[in-house]
Amino acid sequence: MSLNLARLRALQQQAGRSETAAPRAAAPVALPATRDEPAATNNAALVQAATPGAAGTDSAGAAAAAANARSDADCIFGPDGLAPAPARTQRPDLDALRRMIALRERKPTPASGPPAPRAADARGDARESGRSAAALARRGERASAADPARSVRALPADRSLPGEEIAPGLHLIQAHLPLPGPREALPLDFAKRREDRLDPRRLLFFDTETTGLAGGTGTRAFMIGAADWYDDPQRGDGLRIRQLMISTLSAETAMLREFARWLTAETVLSSYNGRCYDAPLLNTRYRLARIANPLAGLDHVDLLFPTRRLYRGVWENCKLATMERELLRIVREDDLPGSQAPAAWLHFLRGGSSALLRRVAAHNHQDVVTLAQLMLRLVQAQAQADAALLES
Structure with a gap:
């Protein structure tokens, strides 16, 4: 009042x-x-x-x-x-504050959205969205062309492996080349074994691809390639190439057992520096797997040492790639160096693509084929050297 x-x-x-x-x-x-x-x-x-x-x-x-x-x-x-x-101060209206807070926290409901467009507007929006989608697609194509790596990353990784899976994680790759083997016994004069004659059907050329180049118990072979002259009933006489490749670490034992079946007491191994690297590595893996070592007691003809005696100083080095290029006139296309094989296999184990691993298999395939041809060339070169010595 x-x-x-x-x-x-x-x-x-x-x-x-x-x-x-x-x-x-x-x-x-x-x-x-x-x-x-x-x-x-x-x-x-x-x-x-x-x-x-x-x-x-x-x-x-x-x-x-x-x-x-x-x-x-x-x-x-x-x-x-x-x-x-004191008379001018008033008590705040708590109910009004609560209503204000509730109004600010209220979320829009679907019913509060914009009204549905009319038919004509809907057709216009559809045409506009179609043009927008086409523009986005064109921009995506230009981005993919500008950055190929982005388009590759967007696609799922290709994990397919060549050959047939004969056991969980173990793949067998087979091929047959029309390269008939010699009909006569091969003299081993080039290996300083003057009195030895070898049946070419007993030879098994082999090469391994490993997880590292340092050796030791931490290094294992994830691929074993082998080649031998074989008279196939359907394909005829030629060079048979067999490769074992594991895609998981647990398949190593199955690979070692399968490779042991390829060997007999009459088998003669042949490799390129395999006496110092490949054979000791496999011996260690068989011992760690508690499997009887099938390589023990087998004859072994290593082609590295005869090659050095005959061609040292002729070319820059005596690597197998140099020998096949200079001596055998074999040129590899899109070859993956053997030093990159461990990284390729590790990339596949981590979920990456199998493209590099397939290139490793192609590299191993050519290695064992080169070994067979190199032995025949060494036999011929040694015979020519002996003939020249007699004439002099």
């Missing part, structure tokens, strides 16, 4: 004059404000009772009422007629 400030000041001045004219009577005490009746209502009633012309009031009562009204008005409105600071 609001009061007229001008009238209130007039009452205050009148009360002041009354106090100076006569002693102030006992002022009635204003009743405290109850919970249902605010203090402003009680004080206003006292002020109205002190106004002139009110029934049942005298000058002393009016003065006392005015004094009480002034003191109560000062408490409520302050000396300037304004409400003091």
Whole structure:
């Protein structure tokens, strides 16, 4: 309930004059404000009772009422007629705050989405989306042409391996080349075995691809290639190439057992530095697998040492790749060097593509074929050298 400030000041001045004219009577005490009746209502009633012309009031009562009204008005409105600071503070509306927070946290529902387009608009949007999709496709083709590696990474890795899986993780690759073997026994004069004659059907040319080049028990062969002259009933006489390749570490034992079946007591091994590397490595793997070593006691003709004696200083080195290029006139296309075979197999084990592993198989295939041809060339070269020595 609001009061007229001008009238209130007039009452205050009148009360002041009354106090100076006569002693102030006992002022009635204003009743405290109850919970249902605010203090402003009680004080206003006292002020109205002190106004002139009110029934049942005298000058002393009016003065006392005015004094009480002034003191109560000062408490409520302050000396300037304004409400003091505590009266201006209001309790925050918690319900309004809760509604505001709930409104901010409210998520849009599908029903609040945009209205469905009309048929004509829908056709226009479809044409626009078709043009956008075509533009995106053209941009993707340009990006793929600019960055071939990105398009390759987007495709799934090709994990297919050549040959037939004859055991879990063990693959057998077979081939037959129309290279008939010699009909006569081969002299081993080039290997400083003057009295020895060897049946070419007993020869088994072999080569391994390993997980490392350092050797030791931590290195294993993941591929074994072998070639021999074989008279096939369907394909005829020629060079038979067989390769064993494992795609998991657990298939090593099966590979060793299968390779042991290819060997007999009459087999003569032939390799290129295999006496110092390939054979000791396989001996270790058979021992660790607790399998009887089939290589023990077999004859072994290593072609590296005769090649060095005959062609040392003729070309830059006596590597097998150099011999097949310079001596046999064999040129390999897209060949993967043997030094990269461990990385190719490790890449496949980690889930990569088998493209490099297939190139390793092709490299191993050519190695064993080169060994067979190199032996025939060494026999011929030694015969020519002996003939030249006799003529001199």
